[in-house]
Amino acid sequence: MSSTALYNDQGGAETAVEAGQESTSSTGAAFGLFSADFKKNEDLKEMLESNKESHKLEAMKRIVGLIAKGKNASELFPAVVKNVASKNIELKKLVYVYLVRYAEEQQDLALLSISTFQRALKDPNQFIRASALRVLSSIRVPIIVPIMMLAIKEASTDLSPYVRKTSAHAIQKLYSLDPDQKEQLIEVIEKLLKDKSTLVAGSVVMAFEEVCPDRIDLIHKNYRKLCNLLVDVEEWGQVVIISMLTRYARTQFINPWKEDGLDENNETAFYDSDSERNQTEAKPYIMDPDHRLLLRNTKPLLQSRNTAVVMSVAQLYWHLAPKHEVSVVTKSLVRLLRSHREVQFIVLQNIATMSIQRKGMFEPFMKSFYVRSTDPTNIKTLKLEILTNLANEANISTILREFQTYVKSQDKEFAAATIQAIGRCATNISEVADTCLNGLVQLLSNRDETVVAESVVVIKKLLQTQPSQHSEIIKHMAKLFDNITVPMARASILWLIGEYCEKVPKIAPDVLRKMAKTFTTEEDIVKLQTVNLAAKLYLTNSKQTKLLTQYILNLGKYDQNYDIRDRTRFIRQLIVPSEKSSALNKYARRILLASKPAPVLESAFKDRDRYQLGTLSHSLNIKATGYQELCDWPTIAPDASVRNVEIIEPVNEWVPKAGKSKQRKSEKFYSDEEEDRDEAGSESSSTEDSSSSSSEESDKSSSASEKTSSESEANSIDLFALLCSQVTTSSFSPVKTYDLLHHMSAKGLAAKYHFPRQPCLYQPCMVAVQVILTNCSDHNLEEIHIGDRIPASLNIHCFNTIERLEPGAAVTVSMGIDFSDSTQAANFQLCTKSDKFNVSIQPVVGELLTPSTMTEEDFCMEQTFVFYFHCLSDIPLCFLCLVMGPSCR
């Protein structure tokens, strides 16, 4: 609460300043004068109720200003909510902002605004639909859950990808408001996951992660699509998708790390057509092509300007790629070190974890981790950590030279950390242990106390590894003892002397004597070590120290700290023989003077690899709420065929939705764009192919754009026109191919067909159909021809029998079918020498019509004619068109 109090205090001064501004500039005026909220709110209310738009706007701006400052403006709710239906977009936006903030507190009143949103959800403008859904779903009022659910369902099938994106966001909001809706929401997610728009992909995966991260089965069918779309998704979506795919891959693919040495061959073998080398291996690991697809498609994102994207690709490679490939991420991670301080901090944390396991990855970039005096301390210590991890026999001399500079740093915390690091280097690399130790001993004469103290602590640890040779150092430290005041250092020296008291038999009792004098004024940790020292000396040299020990134990007995009292009591029982003393007494020497194992100095990041890299949990080194473990690789790969996508259903879903004369196409990237154009209508046609990955489709794009432009002309004209326009523009449109026969079900013979939309050569009543026959088997197919038809009366102009089709070869043949102006399927048999397969071709209405050009007058006449019919009867639309057919021709 202190902060609010502070805030009010400032109010006066602020008002004065801003009041001053008011007179000079008109812009600042709106936000001035808040000191007396209650009075101001009255005039805000008046302004909101005035007739002038500008007054209302002014009032709303001030109200939003209040909200931004965290002040309460909830009492204005009734006055504000009235303006929700305002025509002024700027005003409306501000009202929305207000509503989202206060609806939760004023549920009843908020309901008044709902109908406005419901109406806006049906608006022809996609932005209005989207923003209505956005605000509606942000109003956290449980009563409207059913309305939200309905709106989400509707929006998820909207033609505008932007609205669908908004619906994906709304899913999460509804889920947090009412988790009971989960099942229904999952259905919507499932539907949206199938969406091919790059706009939607990121948002729906986010919803998936929030609502049902365990439903990995929903991803299978969309996996390849997501991989392929990834480059074109907006950057925030990329991060979410990559992290989801990381988890997915860990459940679906087998471990690529098993045979590290062999992996290299595998990879090339996978790409090259000759897999000879691969076959020579005894136990080859072959990476799932989908696994490879993921790695290949994420790699370019290392070049993203967004550091979060780079980091998420790096963690993906770390967790999924074969070991030898992981190093491709190194450069990019090092590049991030130039970014903001906070970014550096997180990236360095992750590199620290990585560098423990894989020194080689970062060793060539060692110099990038050199510390600058201008770095903040936490960055410095992280860099130090990494340098220590990277140290090995070859580079240790360079690193130690660097460390020498750091030890002298003015930043004492950092200097202390450097000493720790030197200690770690010394234990890890035995060659330099002596050098390090000597260096540290020199530091003991440093003027700065923290440096000395830290050195003592580190030396203590080092000495433990090889105590015999270093009695000189112990003596030296005993001499320093008087001048050191840092408790930890004093305690360390006491412990050392106690532990190796037999090596310094003359000094040890003297130190104890000094300690006995100052015992009462020492810190607890020093007292404990004094008691320890006393006990050890009592056992080895009781003649000299018996009285001293008794004295210290008596002091300890009445100490204020219970730990010390406790320890004293324990030690007394252990070492001083008495009639009551326990059996332990005999073993006191063995207990206290047992040789202790040397401490292992290791990185603080040693155990961080249990968390997924790049996560919050990793950064904090605790399990954060909502953290999902990355599971281990499965030992046997799950069925890979689940990711096979069925081929697009032959029935095209281009029957337009009520009133909107648009056609949904199944093209990949510019589908968004086309729909957009229908609405915006004015963009020029050269936006094509901006997405780099759609280059393979660029040949199609030109034709597609021509089509849209002609379509948008016809845009406002209605249904009938649409049907005609499909035919008129048909020769430009990309060819849509349907499956006739799948090679799996036909012993290797695959057949696809499409309508070339050209007049049929054979008979005028026939529709031309082109069939592409492909031999997917490994043997020749012979005598491919058309067999029986059902019904037998079906009039088909067959293609000539194909004598022989080589494996892998394809041939295109044309045939003519008389559908007799109906949409009934033509069923017939496709035969080879040995087999017969039943197939059927289902025509779409549009394919049955031929193009015709007519003047505007003619068109209007025809149109009224059709409408007349349409109104009078419930004749099915297709029939109507067929009736119109001849007259068009």
Add this chain to the structure above:
Amino acid sequence: MIHSLFLINNTGDIFLEKHWKSVIGRSVCDYFFEAKDKAGDPENVPPVLQTPHHYLISIYRGKLFLLSVIQSEVSPLFVIEFLHRVADTIQDYFGECSENVIKENLVIVYELLEEMLDNGFPLATESNVLKEMIRPPNILRSVVNTLTDTLPTGQLSNVPWRRAGVKYTNNEAYFDVIEEIDAIIDKSGTTVFAEIQGAIEACVRLTGIPDLTLSFMNPRLLDDVSFHPCVRFKRWEAERVLSFIPPDGNFTLMTYHISSQNLVAIPVYVKQNISFFDTASCGRLDITIGPKQTMGKMVEGLSVTIPMPKSVHSANLTATQGSYTFDLATKVLVWDIGKLNPQKLPNLKGSLSIQSGVPKPEENPSLSIGLKVQQLAISGIKVNRLDMYGEKYKPFKGVKYVTKAGKFQVRT
């Protein structure tokens, strides 16, 4: 993802709060203030903090903290990157990201935040798109309050970074190749470490939807690059050219990094001698700067910054060129030199006095060098040509090179 955002100034006042989900009380910031007090220097505040119910991720920029409240697992970089994007956007809109500017434009900032995130997930972060939805303050906006009647289309197209319907009478495209040298030079003058950070800053004002291709004379130099989303990865990988439809206005096209494994030319050398005496409470300072590898160009904007040890009391120096200042509060000595004249090398010489009774400083301070070389990219990178497709007019094109000192440090 991101639950709430608090903007906090250097003294610890919360002057803006925004919640994308339900409201979280300000008291959550107390944990942050605690950490801030503990850290002392604002730069030392850990970016990620944990509280009993929330996680706090903060950035420090322009003397203010942007503190976000997180409720569950998220990539911390995601949040940090976003917060910086918020600061960038504010900077883009109002020229700087500071407390005063934000307070003056509170409503616009609040609206921006509303548009940038939906339910805590980034929605529109491209400045071209945002500017269509929320106009930056200009004369027009203050005169006519209702301007944002047009709805943005940028978000929907395949080029979400470019606004629609761009029109200029003068079509121009400028590219600045800016390189910064990061280096550590040791006492004896040898280079411990040096690398180059480059960026191509573009200012493109072209009508319609131009498709540009920029190629280099020597693209091999660039071994690690990052791009604005508009650059097509595939073209770069295959042909080493930058092919893109640019955003409108100013943007960073690419950044690159030439690492320490390559040889980096260092434009100046520094001869320095800073020493403190044991006996008398004073020290001596003598610095000379001379040209090293300048490729025949003039070194400008030369400056030396020395954070002196705390015990230094005052400085009595003479500079042969430029002027020096010594800030008594922060103990920072700044020597502003200007142009480097190879015939007459600038020199700064004199004595430092130390507070009496204080032992002499352990370590000599390190020097930070600032400099600028126009018309030179120190790495040797050169733009070959710029081509435009998709539009008919002839644009005016220009490329400029400049080399600066980045984190250029001389240890003493």
